Amino acid sequence: MRNEEYSGWEDVRAEALRRIQSRAWAPGALIPSEEEFARELSCARTTVNRALRSLAEEGLLIRKRRAGTRVAELPQRAAKLNISLVAEEIRARGASPSHLCILQDSRPLPSHIAAAMSLPVAAPLIYVETLHLADARPFAFETRFINPQSVPAAREADFASVSANEWLLRHAPFNHGTLDYSARPAEAEAAEALGCAPQTPTLVLDRVTHGPEAAITWVRMAYAPDYHLTMKL
């Protein structure tokens, strides 16, 4: 360990970050090559590589073979959104989660949802309505279609004890999916469940998740009017 200060890749990363934020390395400018920087900090090139790769993954650096590494002109940092489980989200807010399975049956798919799921309208899907509560206060009203072709076991599932949300994550983890947030006036059913006036603006999340072959589920979460979706940047 020749240099006490830059022994690990996280130290190298921190030093590079310092130079970026202090503008010692200007936006758009070429920074020293891995080899040079390694020599300067008396560490191995591998270590520098690890550090710079980490910064590149966060969008602060742009790296190209032969062309070198540049500081991103418009450092855009991505916010991470992790809301796969409503119950977790409620717990994270310091409240105690619970849910009521209001209704569970089987019905044909409305055409606009069929399109979102890339499924034919023909076969009926499992339909579930759930009210999520935080400390016994309405938190979100969930309407969901489940494709039994993708998850046969869902026919026999009982979503009163375990929410459909969690049940599906455990039994049919998805490969990919899409999220869609919008602001919409509360529909009659949702308004009643959430205890607010109809037409009250609510934040609505539509989520479709897909398994290896076909869509697993479509879900719409209508959040209570005071809901805020917050993220760190």
Next chain:
Amino acid sequence: MRNEEYSGWEDVRAEALRRIQSRAWAPGALIPSEEEFARELSCARTTVNRALRSLAEEGLLIRKRRAGTRVAELPQRAAKLNISLVAEEIRARGASPSHLCILQDSRPLPSHIAAAMSLPVAAPLIYVETLHLADARPFAFETRFINPQSVPAAREADFASVSANEWLLRHAPFNHGTLDYSARPAEAEAAEALGCAPQTPTLVLDRVTHGPEAAITWVRMAYAPDYHLTMKL
């Protein structure tokens, strides 16, 4: 290269992912140690480490020293949200971005915003109202406070040509910040700018960004009623 199939860490990663998704490695179960797995695939432990680390970063694996690596019980994948620049967002939707700087002055900070920015109410901040357009149609109405303490150059800036959004990203990149989405009835001014009826539900984003010392800016974006925030999962 003894084994054609598992030469690189991405191949190792793919194989591990296959075993997770096929449930050959059950949720919650311990998977082989790096050494074992490396032996099985005839590659170096470093390579396996790289692959498994990548899966762990995505939340599919839980790794602990001495305790080994387990498949996450509830594989939760995070959606990435990248909306630092309105203009980019509009372009990504296939439209042509433009903006109108409606008003630019200096005024005292409302107390609830002061709280969000962790600033005293006393000193007046720069205030800017902007309408963002996509193909000449209203896209979002922006109200913004800028802290001249953090960005002195903002006093002389002209936000008619370059939007405050982009100007700030170029001149005062932030260290961290918070995002807050909610659904709110359109306020009179926003409704007029967006060309919709007052009280129409709109998706509203409140964003605070901080520099190394103090807050840089607070901005509220009220999106047009047909706006959808979409992400991949």
Next chain:
DNA sequence: TGAATTGATATGTATGCACAAATAAGAAGT
């Protein structure tokens, strides 16, 4: 019995080396 120590084990990381891959820039040929 219970707390502290010790050892074993899996992951985390640093290093030197080699080679692969991408590509910018220059050289050569038309």
Next chain:
DNA sequence: ACTTCTTATTTGTGCATACATATCAATTCA
């Protein structure tokens, strides 16, 4: 001028090795 080929440079990755670090588990000691 224009295309094609070559070369050099930079990042990307693999491997063997060594040691660091966290932590589970057994053992020792009070």
